[in-house]
Amino acid sequence: MFERKKTRQVKVGNVLVGGDARVSIQSMTTTKTSDVEGTLQQIYALRGAGCDIVRCTCNEIEAAEGLAQIIPRSPLPIVADIHFQYKLALAAMEAGVHALRLNPGNIRKPEQIKIVASEARDRGIPIRIGVNAGSLDPALYEKYGGATPEALVESAVKELRYFEEVGFDDVKISVKASNIRLMVDSYRLLSETVDYPLHLGVTEAGPMPNGLIKSVAGIATLLNEGIGDTVRFSLTADPVEEAKAAVVLLESLELRERTGLDLIACPSCGRSEIDVIEVASEAQKALEDKDIPLQIAIMGCVVNGPGEAREADLGIAAGRGKGHLFVKGTVVRVVPESEMVQALIDEAQAIMEEGIEARLLKADKGAAAEADQARDELIQIQGVDANKSSDKIDKIHNLIEGKNG
16 A cells, blocks of 8 residues: 655635645636536535535526535535635625636736735635646746746745735645646655645546546556645546546545445534434434445435435434425425435335336425425524525625726
């Protein structure tokens, strides 16, 4: 077994990256971030596929507004991908993101970089320095006669120096390229140069199977040398396929244990009707010793739960003192809140014996209508904006429209 290089450690939401933490899996949504419901559905699907951290683009004010609504409901920590406008990095932090990704080739003014780093320092938000061979600073491209490992690493180190000037070091780094040799050599040089956690990836790897082969060739080579703390497969495909591929690779390299039961839970936002952590823990204890290789979701409210976790095999959502049991997003039974965990156990065992399609055919008549009624009642009581996202959206508008630079 190879020995991983010991790096510093950062925390992205509740996920540790670097140090002695396990190698984490990342992906990126392909929806418009302003499409709140569509993005959340993709995030839940990514969580179900084994993803640990998800990146969402923040390329316009509408995307920042979307983030303010997505983050309270997301089961995964969210990284905002910033393109050319530094003020959108500030807006993303106002929206509540767990981390930022900055490309040194896109935002080049030192004063703007330092403003973002200072705000991230004050808020305790890590930043990934995301160097990309395809968008390398022209000055470095000219200095080295092209995109070379030395050019990519110097780009990252130059950004680090700006961060250091404002006392910010909560950093992870990537030096991605679509050329495998360039990618591998760049990360090797970077690993020798810094002790920050490294995010591995082959950028623009392309469609499958070629993109998958290229990604494995680059990422596996480095992991086998003990280099790398978090990975992302950049495929021209459904991002769920990226996460699945990363899981298989890490399991194959014995960097991640194979598991049976996959229990997922919402982050307990302003709509939650139950103590999600308590119910999830109780369900985990009750199910972990049983041979049930299902994905099971514990959702805090019936307003969003069945839709957001519709890719789960089985789940339960709270609403108006009852548990709304759903199979593949379809509500099949309503039980008293006190019987939620037992109902999950019974239904999970029934699915294992009869199959999902058979259980859907046995759905209680009226269960879906009762869930709809509970959903409507909760919206009437809590309002449309239960998470007070509008407050953050107002601050985002003030930030973007009220500052120049």
